[in-house]
Amino acid sequence: MGTISLRNAGHRAGDLLFSDLNLVIADGDHVGLVAPNGRGKSTLLRAMAGQLELSEGELTRSRGLLVGYVPQDVAPAALGIDLHTFVADGLGPEQRETEAWRAEMVLEEFEIPSALRSRPLGELSGGWQRMALLARCWVREPNALLLDEPTNHLDLGRVGFVERWLSYAAKDLPVVIASHDRAFLDATTNRTLFLRPSEQPFFPLPFSKARSELDRLDEAAEAHRERDLKQAAQLRRQAATLTNIGINSGSDLLTVKSRQLRERADRIEGQVQSVHKDRTGVVRLGNSGADARIMLSFAKVEVATPDGRMLFVIDRLRLFQGERMVVLGRNGAGKSRLMALLTSALGGAEVEGLRISPQVAAGYMDQGLAWLPLDEAPFDFLAARSGDGDRRIIALLAGAGFSPERQTRPIATLSLGQRARLALLALRLARPNFYLLDEPTNHLDIPGQEQLEADIVEEGATVVLVSHDRTFLRSIGTRYFEIKGRRLVEVDGPEAFLDEQEKG
Template identity: 70%
Template sequence: MGTISLQQAGHRAGDLLFSNLNLVIADGDRVGLVAPNGRGKTTLLRAMAGQAELSDGEITRSRGLTVGYVPQEVPESALTLTLAAFVASALDAATLDNEGWRVDVVLDEMAIPAEFRDKPLAELSGGWQRMALLARAWVTQPDALLMDEPTNHLDLGRILMLEEWLGYAARNLPVVIASHDRAFLDAVTNRTLFLRPSEQVYLPLAYSAARAELDQIDAAAEAQREKDLKYATQLRKQAAKLTNVGINSGSDLLVVKSKQLRDRAEKIETQVQEVHRDRTGLVKLGNSGAEARVMMAFENVPVATPDGRPLFTVDKLHIFQGDRIVLLGRNGTGKSQFMRVVTEALAGSVPSGMRISPQLAPGYLDQALAWLPLDPSPLDYLLHRFDEGDRRTIALLAGAGFPPDRQSRPIRTMSLGQRARLALLALRLEKPNFYLLDEPTNHLDIPGQEQLEDDIREQGATTILVTHDRAFLRAIGTRFLLIERRKLVEVDSPEDFLEAQAALDR
């Protein structure tokens, strides 16, 4: 039986990230590790894998336990390796000589096409790099599996394949998965660890059920806190009255009694627990508004690959103000090319048959964040791009979760989650009324995703969205366009498409 045990585990990196973590993860435990960006998930996973040290407590692995660790990114030093060579590099020379066949078996198991296996990782997409990381961990035949954001960069078909694979290949192992993909966590986990600075919450439930239970726990804690503080206030009022009466009457007994009440109130206030809240900063996207009813219209607009190969034609489509359109389709059907046509049209290259309202003010967010410069600091970047002034820019960054000392460091030193939050702030300052969002939840933590959902719904800005995040598209979409059999058709709901995807990938 393989186990990973944590005793009083905790870690500080300037701030306290987590503490007092005591649990045993055993065979068959599939744990979802949930926390906002920068709160120690990766540190904890690396420590459990034996690749990092925590500042407090101990982590014990059962004797002889082999751990497969799937990090978020391929190391830069490995990008020149072919995919197959990268997977093989997890094995020592003796194993590779005697059991080199294991590499091909795992690549087949992960359904990695033969034409990709001999390509350098640097030439492959983030999704295929992710599959290479998973294959490299699995080829060691691990007794436990630790995965850091495994669905990032994967399309929906690959996510569904990964869900099914975890269900049979790793069902009897200890598995820990750090992820912001709520639907994925619901599908593959049976326990949830909410990582917090003080007391941790570990529940024998998948994410959504655990989140509902956590909300009840937090609500009860808040109610108890308010009750305790109210009682402490009453004690202090009684103490003040007794003090006045004691002084006026010269009664030392009443003065002593008053002090006892104050001491009691102070003890209650000291013991009252501050209710945990995930403070990751708020961006609050807006909507600059428009009077036009139709923001964009298509009539017989062809969509093709960059080299001119036709994919489909948009026969007739009107995008009305306030529509939140989700684009559906299997990988390779043309979602990205449709988004490219729209992006180029918004930049001024409008194809024949397409009309754009002159009132449309676009805002674009892509999954790679390639337009975000890495050398300047967040403060310098926003000051040079937007005319908001020093004080307001500093305040906006602080409100978005960037404390003053973080605002002056180069963007390249920030995590991908922090870069995504900065990109959203820049998007807000563009003051758009039309959002074009390509995989916007990549790198956003769950509080950030929920905030983005709320902003888009509440502000009413027109939106075109491509996403593999099922929870996000269900929360956002009001219209659904499906690319299928070289046609773009509107469907009532995404559910038939999602069910068909799941059936195809079984």
């Protein structure tokens, strides 16, 4: 039986990331590790993998436990290595000499095309790099798995593949998965750990059910906190009254009694624990509004590759104000080309058959965040895009979770999650009434995803969305279109397409 055990475990990296974590992960435990960006998920996984020492408590692995760890990204030094070699190197020099055949078996198991196996990792998409990381981990035949954002950059078909693979290959192993993909967590985990600075709620439930239970407990804790604070305030009022009476009457007994009431109030307030709040910051989007009824109108619009090869046609489509259009399609069908065409048109380029209301004020967010100037600081970047004063920019950044020192560091030093929040701030400052969103949740944590969903729905802005996040596109969409047979066809909903993708 393989186990990973934590006793009073905690870690500080400047701030306290987590503390007092007591947990045993055993065979068949598939644990979803949930926390906002920067709150210690990757740190805990690296510690479990033996790559980092925790600053507090104990972490032990059962004797002989071989842990397979999949980080978020391929190390830069490995980008020049071909995929086959990268996977085979997971065996180690001695084992590779006698068991190199294992690499071929795993590449077949993971259905990685032969044409990709001899190519350097740096020439492959993020999705294929992710599959290479999984294959390199699995080639060692580990008896425990630690996966850090395993669905990043994967299309829906590959996400479905990983879900199925975990269900049979890792069914009886201890598995810990750090992920912001809510649907993936529901499909692959049977336990959920919410990592927090001062408490670590753990439930023998998949994410959605665990989240509902956590919300219930947080509401109860908040209600209990309010009752305790009211009692403490009442004791202080009583103490103040007795103090006045004691002074006026010269009664030492009343003065002593007043002091006792204040001490009791101090004890109650000292015991009150604030209900946990995610501290990564919040970015609220808006809708500047428009009078136009039709925001976009398509009539025989062709979507083509950069070299002119036609991918599909939009015969006739009108997108009305407030509608949220989700575009579905397999990888390579043309979703990204459609988003590029719309971006170009919204920037002023003429596109035959496409009419855009002059009232459209567009905001765009892409999956790669490549448009962020990495050498600029967040403050300088936002100040150049906004007419708001310095204090306003500083307050916005602080509200989004950027400390004063992070506001003046280059964007290149920020995590991908922090860059995503900065991109959302830039989007907010653009004051759009039309959002063009290409995989906007790629690097957002779960609180950020939920906030983005709520803002878009509540504000009533018009949206065109491409996303592999099943929970997000289900929550956002009011109209769904699928690229089928070189046509963009409106469908009743996303479920048929999602089922087809998840089943491979």
